Amino acid sequence: MSKDEIFGFDKAEDSPGFLLWQVSNLWQREIRKILEPLDLTHAQFVVLAVTYWLECSGVETTQIRISDQAKTDPMSTSTALRTLEGKKMVSRFAHDSDTRAKLVRVTAEGKNLLKVAVREVEAFDERFFAPLGSRRKDFLKGLQGLCDV
Structure with missing residues (x-):
């Protein structure tokens, strides 16, 4: 069986899923390095940040609302909150x-x-996403669109 019979593209880089996976892995690896000295996992950081965001927004901050906002499953949210x-x-x-x-x-x-x-995560994000330059807003809109699917 040939490559063409399996894949619908010429290069692996033409696969949006593969590229997203690569970028996500690179980004998450660096986020872990930032959060580890603070004794936080990435999931704990997101749950903590979402909780405070909702709290500041005057929204009743329930576990299910945190889970919905973070787009995490309720069990993972509960585990992070317990920790x-x-x-x-x-x-x-x-x-x-x-x-x-x-x-x-x-x-x-x-x-x-x-x-x-x-502060540390946002500073890293600025560096990591700097190559997007003026396309950053379009990139964010695209990601938001994918979250809404």
Whole structure:
């Protein structure tokens, strides 16, 4: 069987999925290097950041809302929140009217850590995505469109 019988393109670089996988791996590897000294996994960082973002937006910050916003599965979100709670970065408590829901708040320690982590992650993002130049806004719109699918 030939390459042409399996793949619908001439070069591997013509596959958007393959390129996304490569870029994602490169980006995630560097993010891990940034977050490791802060004792955060990438999932914990995203959940912490989304939690605080929702909290600042005045939205009722439930685990399911965090999961929806982060586009993570509820079980992974719950695991990350449990770990963050153990690290005293968030506090979770029962919802007043929905016995199934848990509300989440970022603690003072969590806010302090998040401030450092976001500054470092955003600085890296600026460097990593700099080659996009003036195409950055179009790139972001494209990614947002894919998230909405």
